[in-house]
């Protein structure tokens with residue numbers, strides 16, 4: 427699938443607002459890949475495609491989790507957690523995307539995880555900071571991502587804010603989000619991955 431086909435696929439499936447979000451995530455991912463020496467093409471593909479399953483019905487997402495033997499702990503979560511891994515499975519099996527880096531960036535774009543690839547980090551961050559996002563404090567994260575030279579630190583700050591938000595709303599936190607938080611924790615000495 428070329429990039430125009432990827433864009434068309436998203437435009438034909440998602441509401442306009444989500445389609446435009448996808449394009450903004452792709453553009454943001456390109457910028458981050460340029461800044462951090464990542465793979466611009468892979469970042470763009472993953473950005474365009476990441477939310478393809480965002481509004482799929484839960485029943486069909488559960489089916490894909492079982493069919494493709496994804497992590498069964500996903501089954502206790504809703505579409506907000508499921509749409510990433512389900513999209514990656516569909517892209518691989520139905521749409522011929524076979525690049526593991528694009529697929530994993532799609533799979534982990536919401537939850538993050540420990541030991542992310544550079545493309546995973548880029549898409550995870552781009553989804554949080556794309557220009558239309560108005561999450562409180564997002565400006566600080568944008569400045570960190572664009573000017574402070576550390577993908578790892580930015581991933582940590584995003585995970586921390588996400589976990590705090592989830593906990594304060596009594597929402598269960600998915601395991602890989604906690605693992606991401608712990609892995610990128612800057613209060614401990616750790617060597618930068620990127």
Ligand SMILES: [Fe+2]
Pocket residue numbers: 476477480509535536
């Ligand atoms: Fe998403």
Ligand SMILES: [Fe+2]
Pocket residue numbers: 447451476477553
């Ligand atoms: Fe998104």
